[in-house]
Amino acid sequence: MYSDSDFILSNYNSIETASFSWSAPSNIALVKYWGKKENGDQIPANPSISFTLKNCKTITTVVVSSKVEKDTFSFDLLFEGQPKEDFKPKIQKFFERIETYCPYLKDYHFTIDTQNTFPHSSGIASSASGMAALAMNIMSLEKAIQPEISSDYFYAKASFLARLGSGSACRSIIGNVVAWGKNETIKNSSDLFGVEFVNIHSNFQNFQDTILLVDKGEKQVSSTVGHNLMHNHPFASQRFDQAHDNIAKIVSLLETGNVTEFMSLVESEALTLHAMMMTSMPYFILMKPNTLEIINRIWKFRNETQTPICFTLDAGANVHVLYPENVKEKVLQFIQDELVGYCQNGQYICDEIGNGAQNLK
The missing domain is CATH 3.30.70.890 (GHMP kinase, C-terminal domain)
Structure with a gap:
């Protein structure tokens, strides 16, 4: 079981440039998350569990290049190939929230190009899929500069980071059914990240x-x-x-x-x-x-x-x-x-x- 301090990266290498690309889906909660703990950082007031979706997803490509000035975050944001200035404050806030855990962010300029497979302004929340896809790309960068991290750590931290962007995004990282929030029923459940629930009866496989x-x-x-x-x-x-x-x-x-x-x-x-x-x-x-x-x-x-x-x-x-x-x-x-x-x-x-x-x- 990981604590938040386990996700603070201290030793890492550097790279000149790299490109990563991930898709991440939306999800639909079965038991709903509604309410956050006060004075918490995106900590749910109650546990939730969701179906991960397949077709409604965000596709995000990130190109990173090292930079000399390392005192500020630097990124360009494209949505469906076009600059999207009104999305930038959310990304800025996300980087600020995760900097403690990803201290390498200011070392690079990020070009973030993102698109959704579902219609824009369709009424389907894209924050979960969008933040999950971005978190996966950031973890790919982390894996490039710290190759020793395990697969389990990779996905747990990706969920942890996604949560800091949008709470329910932590349920869009891995698994058919994902639980988020500490509870007595699901082993290794956590307020910090989503955990895959694997013991699913065949009646629910390929549920529509x-x-x-x-x-x-x-x-x-x-x-x-x-x-x-x-x-x-x-x-x-x-x-x-x-x-x-x-x-x-x-x-x-x-x-x-x-x-x-x-x-x-x-x-x-x-x-x-x-x-x-x-x-x-x-x-x-x-x-x-x-x-x-x-x-x-x-x-x-x-x-x-x-x-x-x-x-x-x-x-x-x-x-x-x-x-x-x-x-x-x-x-x-x-x-x-x-x-x-x-x-x-x-x-x-x-x-x-x-x-x-x-x-x-």
Whole structure:
């Protein structure tokens, strides 16, 4: 088990120039992370567990070159090949947060070229995939200047760094199912980085996630603000206890392959997340009328056909439709017949469980 001090690199070599390229996917939480510990550095108030996605990902290439002046961070940022100045403050803040652990950052000029496989402004959060992909590239640089680091250390520190950029990004590094947050159920679980959960029943292999794009606009309340509103939330302590209980429950369901109870727990978690938003002060609602229409039609379809299909939600209006691969044709026909009309411009994205970040070079 690594502590944060284990990730402080002290001895390393130097290189003149190098190029790295990684993809990293988004993920969808099954047990939700909502709330951060006060005075912590992106430390979750409760544990979470997620499916890693496969197709919705960020592809990032980083070219580094050594520089003489080593007193400031130096980087250029391109998004889909074009300069993206409004992204630069987030990268600057990320470098500042991780400098203690990556003291070599000021030794190099970084050219960061990034793109998403999913439509820009589609309503799918790209912070998790984006920060995970950047963290993997930084760790490739670290491996180049300190070749002795182990594979286990490489991925654990990548998750640790990604977390400092965007909390849920730590769940996009490695594995089909990833847990983040210290809890009694999952061995070696940590608040500092995500850990792969491997004992998954065959019923959940190749599980599908079709993302219905209900609202592609900017959220009225950001996730950062929403997390902070949990500090004085009247139901915060009960919610955090519930999350620990639900981690234990969902781990058992993932191991035994009980899809029916899995669906109930996942839907309950999604609605609880939005209940926390609606009962904070100030309160807010991120679901849209079409979100509720989709949920009700999913329930009706499931009851009438006994098809194993459920929904989950992130901190927004879009609906993730989860189902086993063996009912894919039936579910996609249902989406075409009954749900696509509730999607903005009829848009949806077909995805499935993936394995995490991929080295492209």
